[in-house]
Amino acid sequence: MAQQQIKAAVEEMLASFLEREGFELVDIEYVKEGSNWFLRVFVDKEGGIDIEDCGRISEFLSEKLDEKDPIPTAYFLEVSSPGAERPLKKPQDYVKAVGKQVFVTTYEPIDGVKEFEGKLLDYNEAFVVVQSANRKTEIPASKIASARLAILF
Known part of the structure; x- marks a missing residue:
């Protein structure tokens, strides 16, 4: 199997x-x-x-x-348990994570970047929006390789 x-x-x-x-x-x-x-x-x-x-x-x-x-x-x-940095896999995972810190990697660069860490501002089936310290990035859902909650230290 x-x-x-x-x-x-x-x-x-x-x-x-x-x-x-x-x-x-x-x-x-x-x-x-x-x-x-x-x-x-x-x-x-x-x-x-x-x-x-x-x-x-x-x-x-x-x-x-x-x-x-x-x-x-x-x-x-x-x-x-999935732990404090639980993965975001299903749509409801992303919905619950809006307003929280996340770490997102992409299959290909977006404006030369493949890793994004910051606050998840928005989610829908087409894209997520992550606000990092110096920029806000709209990431197409089709380009997301992995996503998880992130802990700030």
Whole structure:
């Protein structure tokens, strides 16, 4: 089964459980690091998640994975919070991030720049607007390689 199919299968297994329990699925990764495969599930909820939440989700998902067995190779399962610098993947992630500090990278330069850090001023399906210390940049959504919340130090 291809990586995207595995991620979709895991998302389907988790959807009703997470919704019922008040969790939000942030991201799923199925990646090979060295000789090991890792299935990483990032979840959140209002007020943040704790180790007990991760344990409950991990236990539920482990049972489902054993039952349906969609992954042909050995792997390590990790369930965790996305962290303070959580990725922005879905439209609702961007909507919630308006007014917050973000870090955005692009596939190709915009005015000679591929990395933008600043306040997310606006979001719609076509573009995001990031205000850095010295400029405001409208970034087409199609050019965004990655985006995440950013912590100011």
